[in-house]
Amino acid sequence: MTNHWNDLANTDCALIIGSNAAENHPMSFKWLTKAREERKAKIICVDPRFTRTAARSDIHAPLRSGTDIAFIGGLINYAIQKNKFQRDYVVRYTNAAFIVDDGYDFKDGYFSGWDPQKKTYANATWNFKKDDQGNFLKDETLENPRCVFQLLKKHYNRYDADTVCKVTGTPKEVYLKVCEAYTGTGQPNKSGTIMYAMGCTQHTVGSQNVRSYAMLQLLLGNIGVPGGGVQAMRGESNVQGSTDFGLLFHMLPGYISSPQATPEYALLADYLKKETPASGYWVNKPKFFTSLLKAWWGDKATAENDFAYHYLPKRDPKKNYSHIALFEAMYKGEIKGCFVWGGNPVVGGPNARKEAAALGKLDWLVCMDLFETETANFWSKEAGADPKTINTEVFMLPVAASYEKAGSISNSGRWCQWRYKAVNPPGEARDDLMLLHELALRLKRAYASSDKPQDEPIKHLFWDFGNDPHHPDIEIVAKEISGYDWTTKTQLKTFGDLKDDGSTVSGCWVYGGMYNGPAKENNRARNRKTEKEGIGQHLDWAFAWPVNRRILYNRCSADYDGKPWSEDKKLLWWDGSKWGGLDVPDFVPTKAPSDPGGTDPYIMQAHGKGGLFAVMAEGPFPEHYEPWESPVNQQPFSKVLVNPVAKVFETEKGDNTKFPYVGTTYRVCEHWQTGVLTRNTPWLAELMPHMFVEISPTLAQAKGIKNGDQVVVSSLRGEIKCYVIVTGRFQPLMIDGKPVEQVGMPWHYGFLGLAKGSVANHLTPHVGDANTTIPEYKAFLCDIRRAN
Amino acid sequence: MGEVAKLIDVTKCTACRGCQVACKQWHDLPTETTPDKTKFAGSYQSHPDLGPNTYTIIEFIENTNENGTQWHFKKTGCMHCTDAACILVCEKKALSKLENGIVYRDMAKCVGCGYCAQNCPFLVPKVNPKTEKATKCTLCENRVEAGLKPACVSTCITGALDFGPREKMLEIAKNRVATLQQQGMTKAQVYGEKELGGTHVIYVLGDAPEVYGLPADPQVPLSATLWQKYGKPLGAAAFCASLGTTLFAFFLNRKKDLAPKLHHHEGGKSHGV
């Protein structure tokens, strides 16, 4: 989230797209309800189905799953055509005025640089022109036909309401209502927020979906202001934290790219040269990176040995290490062992049957969870496997629940909040840190006597987390994350104090300053003071990275001169000598608006501006492409049907004459993820006891299906049996004049636990987003029939 | 505290059902059945009705028509009426009215006759066939006594549930209805202000009560009133009159020699007693 949960109360209009916030992020509706009551805010729900979110929204705009870019592209077009965008914001705070490289073009569905043989893009032309001094060329009148704004206008000119609705299936009058309501937030005294979750990201164009939201927000001047922003609502309570700490395969903690096994990354100096930009806040990357290496290898990381840079594993740039790719490799027998830590791919993974089969190729598998998972039982008869043919040795380690251990979690709003242990875990369950700690210590013991250089990364691993052989001291862990001076061992105040000479340590620079002194009270994640009056920033409650900033890019909340755009939306202002207000400034607090870079709010960007034009795998502007499995054979925006750079692992795709319906998966409020926790909790199992699929009355009639029947849903990957809910909340959408039916189902169920049911992911494909390889769970082709 | 009330604003409910679980947790109630014994409902609603182990449910009321789809979520449970039919018909005085308006149930006195279950205008109490006790929402009278809010209210995320002095809840409800009407929900209304002498669970409804399955004009059943106010005294009077008369006759006749004797005469009327 650029903003945070409580800040939703400050919005004038919430556009919920790719999310069923009321069901899956119920707390968001505490603040949205407040906004609605106190500010008369409008809530818009864009969703293929009528959800509990839709029930509490002012407008429900249905769209066909996988057509977000068309939907948002139309909004961008509407904002530009009807002059609803916030011009002043766009001119100075975004790269709208920048002049784009002459080679850039977009034609017939492809951006410039497309290589039809290799099926990749060379993106050199997706760049800006600079003058001789290296300054970006701009036209602040936005009239230059080669400026970003004009190219943007031209690109989305094609996304008129009629064409958009032909693709999305949204009734045009509803779509125009959404356009009118949401672009109304383009006024300086209004703000709108876009809330998204997995309904947005789990597509072959997932990253570009998010991009399109961000671009719309930039145009409407909605980023960096209270009640604005783009809100990534995380699927688990600590996904934000795990992402910050290097969850993604190409990232080290703190969003630092991991080095690759190429000559460009041979030495630390090479890495730093390659990864450090010339301008923007990332110029400090060497400080963050060096402090991270120091945290990992301590005294063994010295200036002489490149701070042990050579200990870091280097990834093969040709390889993909994402979830799907790992299971593909496992399926091919390339992986020997696997730790599944709080995961359940046999239920939650795409093409889950294949993933279960892949596990059977392992020598050993360790599963760690609160209850026995389907993954730990992938070999059983219930899983549809033949135990005799599987040789994988499976270990199941019971772990503690969140109330049974202390530590921090970071919520979607980047608030790192300390939690205290309430009860001991039952039986042999141990908390995760303990398992990790013992594993590390035992590995270190195992390699202690080795002389081999390749064992040094483990042998020399700096692991000094107290004297308890079983449990690390989590205060020490937190202190290391925050950062300290290596020599004096004093905690640093912010990440601004980090150095690139090996004198400082930080486990994750974005959390710098979270623990800014020696005492427990200095652990700001423990802060628990609520705001008495104000706009709900609660600066003394928990710690928000970076530097306790609650709203990112908050320079944008004030105009060029440093005055808030409006009294109602004031956040920060320049008082003549410094910035002050209701948040921690997102830049040097003494930098005057008139100083160089004084109107560059997006400090992480080399050019300091919001990226209306930015480099992504598919191109600089999001373009509508159909889901990999689509009910249509052509689309009006171009001849290119599917994202040309999507990560496709499947060899065969479903035919829309055999599988004519759009299938999608989702979660319900009552269950969580693969249901391991909730399907084993009697009170929750009671609320949603059965796996079901939802279809429209028209589809039910066509198929002779009645509400409550048992049905079989099939895709090219397999079929599942479950109950059916026939409901008016599902309606066929008119796609280019033809009705297209949608079939939706929760993916929580598996074959163990109190509430059991078929695994929806037996239907989903091994196909991923071009930038992140997030699986396309949300749009695939399927068929449905009565079970008997 | 004077009279208290729980406010249920159905227009704010997102049907997360935290209240359902919080209720079970506070009262330590088991599930009604296990999933494998549950018939698929064909809806998101967890229980078709309240149950002996389920004091509150969210009813999912779905309606698709030419105006699109409406999906209403209505929290259902005891209304804690002032004119409580359940108290009227409870022969064991297991149900009683607390000063703060809560309809208190004394499980020790309950014999599970089910009179309350049938006579409640909202059909709320349920008899547990195992324990033979009628159960219903207690409005967490023990929490309220300790200065806490009912479990369901304390867990409600969106503010659809509130609890406090009845007058204050009514005021909030009326203000909310005014807001809703301004926003175009012309049929928005408060439910429970006057109904059954004023209930201690008050609804803010976005539409007519019938839309939410609530009776527009709930009444203590006429049969219950006739029964308790007239039927029982009348029956008791008839019994007592008969008993008295019989006893009177018994003592009157006790010493009399009225035994039939053989009369050796032909035909005609026999005389005697």
Next chain:
Amino acid sequence: MAYSDNDRFPRFGKAARVVHLTHLVSFFVLFLTGMSLYFNFLSPLNLIFGGANAAKLIHRIAALVFFFGPVLAIILNPKGFALVLYQITHWRKEDFHFIARFFHKFFGQPHDVAPQGYLNGGQKLNTYLLGFGCLGLAFTGFVIWFPEYLPNWLVLWCYPLHSLLAPCLTAVVLGHAYLGSFHPGSGASWEAIWGGSLSRAFAEHHHAQWAQEVDIKLGRVKR
């Protein structure tokens, strides 16, 4: 056959007598177990049965006996039932004559008696009161026993009906019981329900017409 002062007048078959007895017992049990729901202060009565829930169970078992006993009697002795049916549907002026003097009889006051048949006017009336009373109690009782399967309005009205019928029927039964046991004039009728027959004196006095019919039928000629 010769007439004798010691002649007996066969009145009730075995089935009827057994059923009457069980009916009597079940009625009493129903009365005792029902009372505590009627008057809360009588709750200690339940202790006899082992608590309120046991009392409820016993009330229901007794209700089954109470209802199915007579049904069984009708099946076992359809002729007897036919006789009763015939009797109660054929009223004579003597019956009304009897009823008009009921209270004289009840309170032991002198009065004249018109010759009565197998059932006298009072018994005919009693049969109606008890018959319909029992049927009503049984019906309303079963309705409130199984409320979940029946429309709520029906259940609701059965509560007051059951609750009103029970004491009213008890009132009638009290009179009936007194007349049939301790009443010095008619108390000897218990012999009929206990042993099956009546004495000549009783029969001729209370059921003169019927006694005559029996004598003729049995050929008991007075010499």
